[in-house]
Amino acid sequence: DLDHCIYCGQCERACPTEPPSIDFTQVPKIHHLKVGAIIVATGFHLFDARLKENYHFGEYPNVIHAMHMDRLLAPTRPYHAILRPSDGKEPNNIAYILCVGSRDKTVNNPNCSQICCMYSIKQAQLIMGALPLADVTIYYIDIRAFGKAFEEFYQQAKDMGIMFVKGRVAKIEQKENGDLIVWYEDIENGGKLCKAEHDLVVLSVGLLPDKEIANVFKDQKLEVDDVGWIKSADENANPVETSIRGVFAAGTALGPKDIPDSVIEGGAAAMQCAAYLSEVRGRH
Amino acid sequence: DLDHCIYCGQCERACPTEPPSIDFTQVPKIHHLKVGAIIVATGFHLFDARLKENYHFGEYPNVIHAMHMDRLLAPTRPYHAILRPSDGKEPNNIAYILCVGSRDKTVNNPNCSQICCMYSIKQAQLIMGALPLADVTIYYIDIRAFGKAFEEFYQQAKDMGIMFVKGRVAKIEQKENGDLIVWYEDIENGGKLCKAEHDLVVLSVGLLPDKEIANVFKDQKLEVDDVGWIKSADENANPVETSIRGVFAAGTALGPKDIPDSVIEGGAAAMQCAAYLSEVRGRH
Missing domain, CATH: 3.50.50.60 (FAD/NAD(P)-binding domain)
Known part of the structure; x- marks a missing residue:
């Protein structure tokens, strides 16, 4: 990917074949x-999270999307730690918001994106390994753990202490210290508007064609x-x-x-x- | 299917080929x-609904399973009407119970059966056509409308007036007139045990290998x-x-x-x- 290449030449040295399999002079x-x-x-394509304006992605530094978290959790991750963008602090109270850009007519995508529930649960489990003291809350509409062994994986996440809250998140507000206030409809308690504080919010963005x-x-x-x-x-x-x-x-x-x-x-x-x-x- | 053949010979007369394509003398x-x-x-295999003893399938006549309802709704249906088994009355308050034999360790099937949400919603929509005055309530854990256009179909069901109640049904009791009392955990209202009365209960049974x-x-x-x-x-x-x-x-x-x-x-x-x-x- 030339946009991200710094021409350090490490790949070429690691893979010295004749003719060279890595050739920096190639053009499309x-x-x-x-x-x-x-x-x-x-x-x-990933849904562009900026379109959900109430979540302030791209504006509040500690609102990231799930592909960012994937990078933070990867074995080759930067810093070998999960640090929140605004101040490099290790987050200890992380929220996932499911169905960002899915099942949502306001952004012209009524479809379910099928994979967001499961990649979020997977990431949440990995976070429990990387940050054992962190709380993880997943805000969902329905947990669609439909595939083979998905249900067990979901139950395992609950057993690990990951919290699941049924309710679509209405908006996110930012405090001065960078923490975030998540306003949501608490469907499990009669549907009243509630708020919760988190220090990192991960948007589980959906798929678009x-x-x-x-x-x-x-x-x-x-x-x-x-x-x-x-x-x-x-x-x-x-x-x-x-x-x-x-x-x-x-x-x-x-x-x-x-x-x-x-x-x-x-x-x-x-x-x-x-x-x-x-x-x-x-x-x- | 010989178990259900009454040897009326109608199929043979409808399909007179030489050699005959329908031959009653064949043996396996x-x-x-x-x-x-x-x-x-x-x-x-369909899950055997009798194993969920609290639902009294096979004992209470007005507790049927979804394949029975499929027969009652088929274009070639008996009576050309939906009649409840106990007294032949047209039901006007029907309950669907999802995840019967699925996502349920007590019957050794932790898996999601993938199709029950959608066949139940399909049947509920057909019931709205066949019995326009009937109320239909679907008791669910999560609505897994994950496939292409499934979500729209689910939203359409809600728009048609089909009610969705989040909560697993604990037990069913039968009244003297054959009506049924459904006890469920009302998750949308703080998780308290509630009851509702229905005149027909359809168990959305899951799949087993x-x-x-x-x-x-x-x-x-x-x-x-x-x-x-x-x-x-x-x-x-x-x-x-x-x-x-x-x-x-x-x-x-x-x-x-x-x-x-x-x-x-x-x-x-x-x-x-x-x-x-x-x-x-x-x-x-």
Whole structure:
């Protein structure tokens, strides 16, 4: 990723092959290929948390999003510690806000992003390891731990002491010392507006499609749904076929999903693609 | 299905082919085939609702399960009406209880069954069409409307007036007239024990595996998880491969899932199977 390369040359020295597999002189090239079929696997965009103005992401330094936390928790993390951005203090009372940019008509995404519940619970468990004395609270609407062994993972998080509060967060306010006041609807206690104080807030942002894919094909428009995910030819019988013959799709190009589901869809798309090619080439 | 055939012969008359495609004289035959690979797609068993003794399924006539309701709602339904079993009255206050036999360690199934939320919401919407004056209440723990367009479907149900109450149902009692008293933990109001009266209760039963599959293979045991679902060789990288080489799995044999996900997995299994066969047969 050239935008982040400091040309230190460490990678080149670590990987000395002939011809060199790392070549700093390369420039982007466009290749024109003639193909019989295409599998679209664009991946996704993260929801831009600035659009939820009440949460003041980008303005309050201690409101971060989950991909930032992922970096703070990575084995190769900076500082080898979790430090909050405003003052480098180790946070001891962290809030997760789920469904940021998901299930939310005000930002034009009514869909559930499928993965935010689970990546947040995973991070919360890792935080309990990295910061054993920290409190972690997860504000949720519904915990969608639907996949295989997900429910056990969720129950394990509760057993570890991670707190789950049902209620959408209305707004976040910042105190002078950088701590944050989270206002939420306390659904488990009659739905009244409550507040809680946290020293770090993590926004669990949802997934959005790459909207440009609809216009990539020259003579035909690829059909997408209202949000921009690619439409299946038949949601039940043929989920990986698209509106254009010979064009298939897999993974989050079709909608939010996790890694195993994307792998499975990739397999299904490959199968459909092979069947299509042998059909149009007359080889059976 | 011979157990339900009344030998009226209508199907034979409707489908007069030569040789006859419907032949009442056929008996089961075992075929021995030599195959290079196998895809296991056993499907699932429904949870036996009698095991949740507090709900008195099989004892209180007006406690039915969702597959019964599916029959009552089908276009070819008996009576062309929804009648409650005890007295043939049209119910006007129906309760759904979600997670019956799912997310429940007391019946040895900690897993989420993935489909019960959505089939219940679908049925509830159909009930609003069939019985426009009826109230429908859905008792839930979390509404797991995770799939594509599921969230909109859930919101539509709320807009139609279907009531959602967060809380697991503790027990059901029967009144003399056949009406039912549902005791539940009212999580949205501080978690106190509450009761409500309904004239029909539908148990949204979960899915369980066909446990015999582990022992079907002669020389090797197919690895399954604690509940009995087939284990993937690698949950992330290779979800449709099993512990036995050349044996693949798809659909609910691997775990609870809905129709589109099963179709996708079938495609992925077919692809893996073809790749495996061409590998072992030395054709590349």
